[in-house]
């Protein structure tokens with residue numbers, strides 16, 4: 001594809017005190033693309049997402065959306081059209097699934113304080129439209145039947161999908177998914193893969209962080225490998241899969257042992273992540 | 288040996304605390320053992336209920352005290368010797384008699400969720416007997432007052448405690464039932480009269496509670512505290528039982544479905560309060576105070592309950608509203624010679640308070656959590672000090688602004704008594720009606736905002752601020768708006784306050800008042816409107832009623848708060864969301880308050896995170 005990329009990061013660096021979490025990372029996302037971002041734990045993937053969405057202000061470098069520079073304010077970035085999910089699920093626990101998604105509509109609703117106060121006809125139309133759209137999105141991710149459940153009571157996999165629906169409610173052009181299948185079983189993982197394809201069909205470009213290399217290679221058009229804050233390799237899945245540096249750095253094993261190790265590694269990290277999630281904390285994603 | 292007096296006191300206090308801990312520990316042990324034994328013996332329900340009921344009847348008829356207490360006979364008819372006049376028992380012994388009868392009768396009546404009802408009866412019995420026995424012992428100067436002394440025995444209290452324990456254990460026999468769910472889809476022909484009756488009952492209960500233990504002027508009769516608390520325990524028991532039967536849930540569902548009618552009836556009932564036994568000057572004043580407090584508490588609820596921002600200086604906004612209204616009232620100490628009509632003055636007061644709210648709220652862009660609490664605390668103190676020093680000649684300093692004329696409309700002064708068609712209404716009744724309107728307006732504002740784009744944004748910020756920002760919510764604006772609207776409502780309440788009390792003095796706006804407001808919000812249930820009203824009512828009425836406990840008053844008050852928070856962390860009337868969040872765990876879950884000392888914008892500035 002040609003023309004301006006949807007999302008472009010140029011030389012993004014992020015330094016925490018003495019720790020360089022990201023160093024001159026470049027990334028280009030084209031229309032309709034699914035881009036995979038892989039790398040070992042602590043490589044800086046989540047930090048990179050935080051820089052893209054304005055949660056962190058990069059120490060150096062710029063992020064542009066269709067050629068316009070993105071501000072370092074998460075709300076403004078979302079309004080501009082970049083939505084995200086979080087590695088450690090961050091729903092609004094005491095709201096229902098539907099209410100969570102309606103919050104996602106926030107920036108697309110025109111309802112001033114006065115309309116909020118008086119609940120006139122315009123208010124009612126706006127609310128109804130937001131609810132309808134949100135229900136549609138819940139159906140889209142397969143959660144239509146549980147729209148009235150409190151999000152905290154949903155099973156783990158449903159919570160991840162609800163987070164995706166909530167992000168989609170902001171009408172994004174780019175969707176950033178931080179480990180969307182962490183802690184999921186194989187069936188749920190497959191469903192998520194199909195969901196991401198379906199999201200691409202609606203014209204949203206997607207960036208996915210994942211540990212499960214098999215998942216990434218079967219999903220993405222383009223894969224970038226991040227190791228210790230540096231972009232190591234990028235290219236099509238085939239190129240990346242065969243690159244000896246990736247195998248060396250990411251897996252530390254010669255090519256023929258990779259396939260078996262990949263499975264093992266993916267399972268292990270998935271379990272590991274889940275344990276951390278349940279404890280309520282995680283590295284990278286600051287609360 | 289010379290022991291300094293303080294030490295003896297300390298020793299005594301420690302001994303009492305140790306004793307209380309021992310008793311609690313023993314009770315818990317017994318409770319656990321009993322529960323374990325009864326868990327798979329559901330058939331014990333009836334015998335235990337019967338035994339408990341009979342013991343309760345016995346306790347009501349036995350003498351409770353061995354000699355006459357200092358302030359006269361207590362309980363009434365305490366000299367009644369064994370069953371002379373069983374139906375003559377009044378006061379708390381009457382309640383015990385009723386609870387005992389209920390326990391016996393219900394043992395034979397098939398009702399759902401029986402164990403939940405027995406739990407309510409047991410708790411009510413326990414509260415009434417424990418409190419009254421304790422009171423007699425404390426007031427009579429020793430255990431002898433409630434057991435045996437000078438050849439007189441009075442085991443009413445002890446038998447009552449045993450009865451309470453037995454009824455409690457009746458509910459432990461076998462598993463606790465689910466709260467039954469009643470079909471709330473009823474026709475108007477059923478819903479309207481039921482709601483009407485329910486609200487009238489509520490009105491009568493409120494009036495009864497207000498008047499309990501006092502004369503018409505609000506002077507405490509002797510033993511006002513125990514009389515009031517016994518009634519409170521009894522009514523709480525009845526409500527708890529109705530709750531267990533699923534009746535209150537049904538009623539709230541029905542009133543949700545017929546909202547307009549509920550609002551109309553509720554308004555009507557509120558305005559009818561002056562016509563009940565609580566329709567005296569004194570209780571109108573108290574009711575106005577409750578209303579002013581409730582309106583302010585609902586405003587605070589926007590900041591604390593919805594947006595999750597702690598504000599420890601909130602009373603300052605009430606103060607700002609009050610001073611503004613006072614200055615435009617043509618009181619002799621007012622800074623401006625102009626007199627605005629009340630409505631105009633109230634609006635100016637609200638706007639000025641709102642502006643200050645936005646100013647105080649602006650640090651929320653930078654600070655979170657505990658730090659914000661300190662900023663607001665400081666603001667509250669700055670306001671009080673400024674008022675004390677008569678900054679800008681607007682507050683009258685230590686002299687306050689006295690003699691604020693009452694509101695008057697259509698030639699009728701609000702503080703004068705009113706006569707409509709020969710019915711004499713207490714003075715202050717117009718203020719009361721004004722306050723009912725004020726609270727209704729504030730409730731409407733709260734309810735509408737909560738169920739709107741901005742309300743959802745506030746709740747999202749409360750639950751997870753970063754996720755809220757990632758949803759495109761401009762959190763800074765939303766938080767300032769929360770402060771602004773909350774302060775506006777408080778300012779409105781302040782305008783009424785100024786005219787009603789007729790004096791606005793800086794020491795009405797102390798830190799403790801902010802804390803009390805916060806307590807009203809938390810006690811009633813965060814983000815819940817009826818909760819804020821109930822919380823305010825309790826926090827104003829309880830101290831009035833507990834006056835004759837003097838030194839113990841604050842202790843009892845604090846104890847009640849601790850107990851409520853221990854056993855009902857979601858508050859007395861929790862918000863739907865909060866109820867779901869806290870009820871099934873029974874523990875306080877700090878909503879998104881995890882502490883993490885990470886900077887929210889590294890390289891971007893010195894934001895202080897939670």
Ligand SMILES: Nc1ncnc2c1ncn2[C@@H]1O[C@H](COP(=O)(O)OP(=O)(O)O)[C@@H](O)[C@H]1O
Nearest residue numbers: 016021041042043044045046047283284285885
């Ligand atoms: N707010 C922060 N302050 C300090 N160090 C951070 C912060 N956020 C991330 N890091 C560090 O940056 C590195 C990259 O973390 P992260 O982006 O979470 O990795 P990944 O998502 O690839 O597992 C880690 O060493 C982490 O400790």
Ligand SMILES: [Mg+2]
Nearest residue numbers: 045046087284
């Ligand atoms: Mg990560």
